[in-house]
Amino acid sequence: MSSFTTLLPVAAAGLRRRKTAFAGSYVALTFGVTLVATTGSLLADTAGDDSPLGAPSLHKVLLFTSAMAAFVAVFVVAGTFAFAVAQRRQEIAMLRAVGATPRQIVWLITGEASVVALAAALTGCLLSLPGAPALAAWLVDRGAAPEGFTAHPAVGPMLLAAATGLAVALLGAVTAAVRAGRVRAAEALADAAVDRTVMTPLRWAAAIGHLIALAGAVGYYLAAPTMAPTPGDQAGDPQLASQWVMGADLLTITALALLAPVLVPPLVRLLTAPLTRAVAAAPLLARQNALTAVRRTVSTATPAFLAIALTGTAVGSTAAFADAMTAQNRATTAARYVLRPGEQPLPADALHRLTAARPGLAATATTPVVVTGLGAEPAAFDDHGEDSPATVPTAATVVDGDLAGAWHLPVDQGSSAELHGAAFAASTDQARGHGWHLGDQVGLRLPDGTVTHLRLALVYRTQLGLDEILLGGDTLTPHLAGARPTAVHLGDRPADLLGGTLTDSRAPGPDPGAHYAWIATSTILGPALLYALIAIVNTMVMSVADRRRDFDVLRLAGTVRRQVLATVALESALVVATAAVLALAVTTLTQWATTTLLNHRILTGQATIPLHLPWPALTLTAATCLTLALLAALLPTHLTLTRPTPAR
Numbered sequence: 001m002s003s004f005t006t007l008l009p010v011a012a013a014g015l016r017r018r019k020t021a022f023a024g025s026y027v028a029l030t031f032g033v034t035l036v037a038t039t040g041s042l043l044a045d046t047a048g049d050d051s052p053l054g055a056p057s058l059h060k061v062l063l064f065t066s067a068m069a070a071f072v073a074v075f076v077v078a079g080t081f082a083f084a085v086a087q088r089r090q091e092i093a094m095l096r097a098v099g100a101t102p103r104q105i106v107w108l109i110t111g112e113a114s115v116v117a118l119a120a121a122l123t124g125c126l127l128s129l130p131g132a133p134a135l136a137a138w139l140v141d142r143g144a145a146p147e148g149f150t151a152h153p154a155v156g157p158m159l160l161a162a163a164t165g166l167a168v169a170l171l172g173a174v175t176a177a178v179r180a181g182r183v184r185a186a187e188a189l190a191d192a193a194v195d196r197t198v199m200t201p202l203r204w205a206a207a208i209g210h211l212i213a214l215a216g217a218v219g220y221y222l223a224a225p226t227m228a229p230t231p232g233d234q235a236g237d238p239q240l241a242s243q244w245v246m247g248a249d250l251l252t253i254t255a256l257a258l259l260a261p262v263l264v265p266p267l268v269r270l271l272t273a274p275l276t277r278a279v280a281a282a283p284l285l286a287r288q289n290a291l292t293a294v295r296r297t298v299s300t301a302t303p304a305f306l307a308i309a310l311t312g313t314a315v316g317s318t319a320a321f322a323d324a325m326t327a328q329n330r331a332t333t334a335a336r337y338v339l340r341p342g343e344q345p346l347p348a349d350a351l352h353r354l355t356a357a358r359p360g361l362a363a364t365a366t367t368p369v370v371v372t373g374l375g376a377e378p379a380a381f382d383d384h385g386e387d388s389p390a391t392v393p394t395a396a397t398v399v400d401g402d403l404a405g406a407w408h409l410p411v412d413q414g415s416s417a418e419l420h421g422a423a424f425a426a427s428t429d430q431a432r433g434h435g436w437h438l439g440d441q442v443g444l445r446l447p448d449g450t451v452t453h454l455r456l457a458l459v460y461r462t463q464l465g466l467d468e469i470l471l472g473g474d475t476l477t478p479h480l481a482g483a484r485p486t487a488v489h490l491g492d493r494p495a496d497l498l499g500g501t502l503t504d505s506r507a508p509g510p511d512p513g514a515h516y517a518w519i520a521t522s523t524i525l526g527p528a529l530l531y532a533l534i535a536i537v538n539t540m541v542m543s544v545a546d547r548r549r550d551f552d553v554l555r556l557a558g559t560v561r562r563q564v565l566a567t568v569a570l571e572s573a574l575v576v577a578t579a580a581v582l583a584l585a586v587t588t589l590t591q592w593a594t595t596t597l598l599n600h601r602i603l604t605g606q607a608t609i610p611l612h613l614p615w616p617a618l619t620l621t622a623a624t625c626l627t628l629a630l631l632a633a634l635l636p637t638h639l640t641l642t643r644p645t646p647a648r
Contacts, residue, residue, distance in 0.1 A: 020541065020542060020545035020546075021084045021087055021088075021542055021545065021546065022084070022112070022116050024080060024084065024538050024539065024541060024542035024545075025080050025081050025084050025113070025116050025117075025120070025169070026116050026119060026120045026123075027120075027534070027538050028076055028077050028080035028081075028120075028535060028538055029077050029080075029081075029116070029117055029120035029121065029124065029165050029169050030120040030121075030123045030124045030127070031124065031127075031531055031534055031535075032072075032073035032074075032076060032077045032124065032165055032531065033073075033120065033121050033123075033124025033125060033128070033161045033162055033165040034124040034125075034127040034128050034131055035069040035072075035073055035527050035528070035531050036066065036069050036070050036073055036157075036160075036161035036164065036165070037124060037125055037128035037131075037132075037157055037158045037160075037161035037162070038069075038128045038131040038132045038135055038151075038527070039062060039065045039066040039069045039135070039527065040066055040154070040156075040157030040158075040160060040161055041128060041132040041151050041152070041153070041154045041157045041158070042062050042065075042132055042135060042136055042151050043059070043062040043063060043065075043066050043157070044154045044156065044157055045136075045149070045150075045151060045152060045154075046058050046059040046062055058139070058144060058145050058146075058149075060243075061144065061520045061523050061524065062523075064243070064246065064520075064524045065523055065524045065527065065528075067250075068250075068310070068524050068525065068527075068528045069527055069528050069531070070164070071250055071254070071528070072306055072310070072528040072531055072532055073165070073168075073531065074164075074168050075254075075257060075302065075306060076302070076303060076306070076531065076532070076535040077165060077168045077169050077172065078168050078169070078171060078172035079172065079299055079302050079539075080172070080299070080535070080538065080539060080542070081113060081117075081168075081169045081170075081172035081173040081176075082172040082173065082175065082176040082299075083295065083296070083299035083539065083542065084173070084542065085109055085172075085173050085176035085177055086176055086295045086296075086299070087296075087542070087546045092105055092177075095108075102178070105177055106174060106177045106178055108177075109173050109174065109176070109177035110170065110173065110174055110177070112173075113169060113170055113173035113174070114170065116169075117165065117166050117169040117170060118166070120165070120169075121161075121162035121165050121166050122162070124161065124162065124165065125158040125161065125162055128158060128161070129153060132151030133150055133151045135151070135527070136149055136150045136151045137150070138523075139523065142519050143516075143519070144516065144519045144520065144523065175200075175202065179200060199259075199261040199262055203258055203261070206258050207255055207258035207259050210251050210254050210255040210258065211255050213251055214248060214251040214252060214255065217244070217247060217248055217251065218248055221241075221244045222601075237427075237429040237433070237462060237468075238429065238462045238463075238464060238601070238602045239429070239462060239464060239468065241321075241597065241598075241601075241602060242317065242318075242321050242517075245317050245321075245590075245593075245594050245597070246314075246317065246524075248590070248593070249313040249314070249317065249586075249590045252313075252586055252589065252590060253306070253309045253310065253313065253586055256305075256309075256582060256585075256586055257302060257305060257306065260298045260301065260302065260305070260582070261294060261295075261298050263582065264294065264297055264298055264301065264578055265291060265294060267578050267581060267582070268287070268290045268291055268297065268574065268578055269291065271574065271577055271578060271581070272286075272287040272290070272574065275287050280563075280566075281559070281563060281567075282563050282566040282567040282570055283570055285554075285567045285571075286567050286568075286570035286571040286574055287574070289567070289571050290571055290574050290575070290578075296543055296546075297575060297578070299539055299543070300536075300539045300540055300543050300572075300575050300629075301575045301576070301578050301579040301582075302539075302579075303532050303533075303535035303536045303538075303539055304532075304536050304575065304576050304579035304580070304583075304625040304629065305579035305582050305583050306528075306532045306535075307529055307532035307533055307536065307621055307624075307625055308579060308580055308583035308584075308618060308621045308622050308625060309582070309583035309586045309587065310525060310528060310529060310532070311525065311529060311614075311617050311618065311621040312583055312584070312586065312587030312590075312591075312613070312614055312617065312618050312621075313586065313587055313590045313591075314521050314524065314525045315521065315525075315614040315617040316587055316590065316591045316594070316612075316613060316614045316617075317590070317591070317594050318517050318518060318520075318521040319612065319614060320591065320594045320595055320598060320609065320612070321464065321514075321517060321594075321598070322510060322514035322517055322518070323609045323612075324464055324598045324602065324603055324607075324609050325464040325465040325514055325517075326509075326510050326514065327603065327606070327607035327608070327609055328463060328464055328465065328602075328603055328606050328607055329463075329464075329465045329466075330505065330607070331606040331607045332407045332408050332409060332410075332463065332466075332606065333406075333407060333408075333489075333505045334404060334405055334406055334407055334408045334489070335362075335364070335405060335406055335489030335490055335491060335505060336490065336491055336492060336504070336505060336506070337489075337490040337491075337492070337493060337494075337502055337503065337504060337505065338487055338488070338489055338490070338502070338503045338505055339354075339487065339488040339490060339494065339497065339498070339500045339501070339502050339503075340486065340487050340500055340501050340503065341484075341486065341499075341500055341501070342497075342499050342500050342501045343499070344499050345484045346484055346485050346486075346488065346498055346499070346500050347484065347498060348480075348482050348483065348484050348485075350365060350484075350485055350488055350498055350500075351363055351364075351365040351400055351401065351485065351488060353496070353498065354488060354490070354494050354495075354496065354498070357494065357495040357496050358492075358494060358495045361490065361491065361492060361494060362402070362405050362490065362491030362492070363401055363405075363488055363489065363490050363491070363494075364399060364400065364401030364402055364403070364405045364406040364488070364489045365399075365400040365401060365473070365485040365487070365488045365489075366397050366398065366399055366400070366406065366485060366486065366487045366488075366489070367397065367398045367400070367473075367480060367483050367484070367485045367486065368395065368396070368397055368398075368467065368486055369395075369396050369397070369398055369446070369447050369471070369480065369483060370393050370394065370395060370396070370447060371393075371394055371396050371444045371445060371446060371447070371469070371471075372393050372394065372444065372445045373443050373444040373445045373451070374394045374430075374434070374442060374444050374469065394469060395467050395468075395469070396424075396467050396469035396470070396471055397466070397467040397469070397470050397471070398470075398471045398472075398473045398476050398477065398480065398483075399419060399470050399471065399472060399473050400473025400474070400477055400485070401473065401489075403416040403417075403419045403425070403458075403470065404416045404417065405489060405491065406489035407466070407489075409458075409460040409461070409463070409466075410460060410461040410605070410606070411458065411459070411460055411461075412428050412459045412460060412461055413438045413458070413459040414438050414456075414457050414458035414459055415457075415458060416458055416460075418457035418458055419457055419458055419470065419472045420472050420474055421472060421474065421475060422452070422453070422454050422455060422472075422475060423454055423455050423456075423457035423458075423472050424442070424454040424455070424456060424457065424469060424470060424471045424472065425456075425457060425458035425459070425460060425469070425470040425471075426456060426458075426459055426460075426468060426469055426470075427459070427460060427461065427462040427463070427468035427469075428459055428460070428461050428462055429462045429468065430462075430468040430469060431456070431459050436456050436459075437456070438456055438457070438459060439455060439456060439457075440455070440456045441453050441454070441455055441456075442454055442455075442456060446476065446479040446480075447479070447480060447481055447483065448479045448480070448481045450479050454471070454472075458470070464602065488500075529621075533624065533625070533628060536625055536628050536629055536632065537628050537629075537631075537632040538632075540572065540628075540629050540632035540633045541632050541633075541636055543633070544568065544632075544633050544636040544637050544640070545636060548640050551564055551637070551640055551641060554567075555641075561641045564637065564641060565634060565637060565638065565641070568633050568634060568637045569630060569633070569634060571633075572626075572629045572630050572633040572634075573626060573629075573630070575629065576622065576625050576626045576629050579625070580618075580622045580625075583618070583622075584613075584618065587613060587614070587618065588613060591611060591612070591613055591614075592611060595609060595610070595611045
């Protein structure tokens with residue numbers, strides 16, 4: 001305790017002198033806790049059947065949004081607090097030189113970081129109270145959440161977000177403090193001058209661990225279809241491929257971010273090679289500053305890297321899956337025309353009205369429903385029709401009409417002509433996951449509560465844009481309780497469109513089902529991307545505030561204000577360029593892997609899609625990062641240079 005009280009005056013002086021650094025740490029943690037608490041509060045209000053029919057599971061979307069938010073927040077918060085400590089290397093070196101022990105250094109840093117982190121965690125929780133309802137309203141407006149969905153104050157998610165933020169902040173600060181405190185007093189001042197060992201053993205271990213996890217996840221997913229079936233195991237389900245791809249993308253981004261201290265210096269040398277022949281001082285100074293202050297370069301480049309890499313991988317993967325869905329649906333669609341709802345839903349009796357208006361018209365209506373109890377034995381339902389806790393809601397499609405008139409599905413077992421009466425069809429992955437075989441009887445409850453048992457009459461290869469359970473409509477339509485069809489597949493143009501929109505299946509165009517994929521991507525990526533952009537400004541301001549002494553030295557050496565600003569601008573541009581190159585490498589790798597997976601594992605024999613990089617999204621994000629970085633660096637620098645020139 002005496003060691004801590006001895007350093008209290010030093011801590012107080014440090015808080016006053018380094019207001020910008022502490023403010024930057026406060027901002028990073030505040031918005032990080034806000035982001036995690038906001039998404040966590042919404043996640044607590046969803047479970048199971050919580051989405052409009054046809055839309056992706058709201059619970060899953062918010063689960064990935066929370067994971068993405070936590071992923072970015074952990075990186076930014078830990079990096080910001082560690083950067084704030086790294087900025088104080090000279091101060092720590094002086095304390096070590098005058099006799100401060102490593103334990104005293106750690107106590108000092110921990111105390112200061114705790115004060116800032118506690119205040120930021122509390123502020124972040126308070127900001128999440130209006131943030132969660134705003135995000136819920138955004139989801140409702142875009143049809144990804146049911147009407148009336150909103151957020152309710154939840155203490156659990158806020159406490160979890162605050163605790164996680166505190167732990168990550170203190171871990172980043174204390175780890176940096178321990179590393180700085182280990183330097184011997186005689187070497188402390190020399191170590192403060194130039195970054196020596198930036199890649200620590202802990203960072204090496206984390207990077208290698210993420211690479212091992214990435215290899216294990218990819219290997220397991222690829223091997224899952226060849227493994228012995230396990231009840232409920234759908235790891236290799238193509239409809240879950242996008243989730244596996246997102247996980248692999250995040251592991252790749254994390255591994256590369258952890259290896260940034262190794263990758264950044266050679267990349268900076270490569271990008272600045274033409275500057276070595278420059279005559280002006282600004283390019284040479286910018287290059288040398290980036291190479292000498294590796295910690296600063298890595299810390300300021302990390303938010304930009306996260307923003308560009310997340311945008312590239314998320315947008316690229318979504319576009320690839322949307323292209324695959326469109327190509328696969330075009331290959332399997334048998335009907336010439338598809339009638340879908342326009343501004344108003346199609347009437348419940350749309351199929352009857354269309355065929356009555358034009359006798360002989362081949363038409364098949366499809367209606368999405370949610371059933372429960374799939375895979376359950378008759379004993380799973382009690383006398384009151386209650387299902388067992390093991391049963392879960394499952395999305396299904398009721399096919400009213402000839403299945404072959406709507407789709408040419410790749411059949412694994414059975415025949416599409418058998419989908420009538422008390423029969424149903426399932427995808428290969430559903431059949432494998434539940435242990436079903438052709439002819440098995442399966443119990444389920446229909447949307448109106450009716451309990452029935454159906455025979456598995458068809459097993460077809462899983463399709464990206466089609467539910468994995470198809471139910472015959474001739475016996476189930478009376479139990480749909482007024483549900484309206486979302487599509488009517490037609491062999492010829494109908495006499496009446498019933499207020500819907502008619503699409504020619506032979507005409508090129510994106511699949512309508514991809515609309516929800518883009519909404520899900522925006523929901524998952526948007527908050528994390530916004531936070532990463534805020535972090536760019538935050539770290540740049542912190543970086544410039546720590547360089548006032550450097551600017552004073554340059555001015556004493558005769559450098560004019562314009563040259564200092566040019567140096568800062570070039571260094572900021574170099575940081576963003578380095579981040580953009582690393583992000584482009586990640587995007588290229590992940591897009592190649594995603595396209596290969598889709599072509600050789602999911603679309604085999606049906607269609608192929610080319611490799612495309614999301615250049616518009618990458619360019620826009622990189623330009624935004626560059627603009628923010630320049631503004632955040634040049635404005636504080638300009639204000640700093642307006643001070644009177646220090647005495648020589």
